[in-house]
Amino acid sequence: QVQLVESGGGLVQAGGSLRLSCAASGSIFSTNAMGWYRQAPGKQRELVAAITSGGRTNYADSVKGRFTISRDNAKNTVYLQMNSLKPEDTAVYYCNADIGHYSGSYYYSHDYWGQGTQVTVSS
Numbered sequence: 001q002v003q004l005v006e007s008g009g010g011l012v013q014a015g016g017s018l019r020l021s022c023a024a025s026g027s028i029f030s031t032n033a034m035g036w037y038r039q040a041p042g043k044q045r046e047l048v049a050a051i052t053s054g055g056r057t058n059y060a061d062s063v064k065g066r067f068t069i070s071r072d073n074a075k076n077t078v079y080l081q082m083n084s085l086k087p088e089d090t091a092v093y094y095c096n097a098d099i100g101h102y103s104g105s106y107y108y109s110h111d112y113w114g115q116g117t118q119v120t121v122s123s
Contacts, residue, residue, distance in 0.1 A: 021078075039094070
């Protein structure tokens with residue numbers, strides 16, 4: 001019904017940059033909050049950054065000042081610009097989106113996840 005397709009992961013040296021993209025497609029009435037999470041081996045998935053439909057942002061303390069989340073509402077796409085990358089940023093990054101739907105006259109929203117994209121930062 002709805003797919004989130006991520007791109008932009010890869011291998012980069014410490015201090016480098018990467019830009020992740022996540023495009024939502026399918027049966028979408030509205031795209032509400034969108035965000036990026038990450039999960040490193042042996043650790044729990046954690047919030048990296050989130051952005052509301054109005055553009056309000058929230059960041060994990062560990063990435064403040066280095067990462068920037070943005071979105072293009074017309075394209076149902078969210079981006080994560082990652083600068084000054086550190087080895088501890090190495091993880092699988094997952095896109096998350098709260099998508100609104102209509103069933104007849106009934107509005108509801110559902111949480112969707114992307115398949116994940118690997119980000120590896122070498123020291």
